[in-house]
Amino acid sequence: MPKSLQLPSGYHELLQELKGRxxxxxxxxxxxxxxxxxxxxxxxxxxxxxxxxxxxxxxxxxxxxxxxxxxxxxxxxxxxxxxxxxxxxxxxxxxxxxxLQSLIAKLPWGHNLRVLDRIKDRPTREWYLRAALEYGWSQDVLVLQIKSRLHEREGKALTNFQRELPPPESDMAEQILKDPYNFDFLTVTEAAKEREIERGLLIHLRDLLLELGRGFSFVGSQVPLTVDGQTFYIDLLFYHVRLHRYFVFELKVGAFQPEHAGKLGFYLVAVNRTMRTPVEGPSIGVLLCESRSGPIVEFALETINQPIGVSTYHVTRELPAPMQEELPTVEDLEEVVNKLRTEIETLRREPGDEG
Known part of the structure; x- marks a missing residue:
């Protein structure tokens, strides 16, 4: 390269800086x-x-x-x-x-239209606009959160956080959890086991992270914990980048049982002893069940000295095979529609009854 075309030292660094600026x-x-x-x-x-x-x-x-x-x-x-x-x-x-200055004008016009179209009362409108501003939601994500009625689910999990976490961490952790979690993007059979649902969530990891909310980072599934020569496996492990701590998720099919809390408490102690660093807060456990009884959860968590929340979840259930066989297919419906169209066109062409 001729000397006149040689780039001076530091040129590329300056170029990158200017691009960013x-x-x-x-x-x-x-x-x-x-x-x-x-x-x-x-x-x-x-x-x-x-x-x-x-x-x-x-x-x-x-x-x-x-x-x-x-x-x-x-x-x-x-x-x-x-x-x-x-x-x-x-x-x-x-x-x-x-x-207008503090909230409305800080969001794009399209965001305001989505809220005006889909929500009628002012407090709920403000809730979604503030959330969109805080979390940087796109229009599509905003609409998705409105459809899932996030404002009714956020902070509704049953927890022992007020006892096991200091303020304001307890309040922040409670607001992070939801009840119920909406996993309708996942379609499973009526007899699906925990591992089948877990695999489905991993396939739809992007949707799962969106439903969990901002700040969650996926660490792994079936994460091994070895204690005294025995290996145990965590269903789903996440790290929350804002709270700087691990979240251990245990997935259960059916109703909450008291022994679920004891097992999750054991996992939290093991994660704190083997994975947590001095700069991180105590790990938090989340039990995801299909149903739960408030008093049973309350009594179970009373005996646990680890921060645990219990939430329910929804999934899309497939119809049983015999029922699926009885229902018409898309092709069957299209054939009926095409037949009806043909009959209607034939009737239109026929001359009227002049008798």
Whole structure:
């Protein structure tokens, strides 16, 4: 390479630094544009709402306004009759400028639309918007969490955390757990065993991590623990990067039994003795059962001096084979539909009864 084309020392380091700086600036610019767009839409919606209320404007004004603004700003998206209705809905849902600045404008327009469309009461809307902002949910993830009614499940596990963990760690750990867990992405037979469900969860690991929530990192399944020459196996082991501790998940088919808590407590002691480092907090156990009795769980956890939570889970159950055989297949249904279409077309072509 000619000397004039040789790159000076440190050039590649500077190049990488500039690339990172430019990407950061692009993200900030995108966020700024998104924020200004939401603020603009809110202000338009506020004005429209006031005019509709005080001057009796009708819905047809949306079409005329859309036409005039599109003519003035050709190629600019967002000025449609449908979007004007959303602008009004946004302004009427959040009339206070304070919450607009602190929450609503910090999220993209699409996130706000999903919440407006799918949730009617204000407290629940705020709950999902704050969660989306905190955890960085995409629109698809936000919709998924709304469909699964996450706000009704988060923090609902039965635990002994208030006794076994110091505040505020106990409160944080309780909020991390859910009840029930929604594993509907997993389809199993009615007679499925724990290992079959476990294998299914591993196949759908991405969905499992999404359902567990932000902060969980997968460590392994059937993780061996050797104590005094005997080897025991943990169903699912995770590490929580925000709480800096291991989470030991034990999966059970059927109802919770008191002996489940004792076995999980043993696993927690073994993990703390063999895997935990001095900078990490005490490990937490989670029992996942198909059903549980509140009093039985409460009595069982009373005797355990390790932090344990008990939650239920849902899976999609396959129909029994005899029932599956009785149901029509997709091909059968398509054949019936095609036959009906043919008969309808034939009737349309036939002349009417003139008698």
């Amino acid at each position: 430019i990407r950061t600036a692009q993200v900030r610019a995108g966020l700024a544009v998104s924020r200004e767009l939401v603020l603009l839409y809110w202000s338009i919606g506020r004005d429209l709402s006031q005019r509709f209320a005080t001057e009796g404007w009708g819905s047809k004004i949306n079409e005329r306004l859309a036409s005039d603004l599109q003519a003035e700003f050709p190629g600019v998206e967002g000025f449609s009759p449908r979007n004007f209705r959303y602008m009004r809905a946004l302004a009427e849902a959040w009339p206070e400028p304070e919450i």
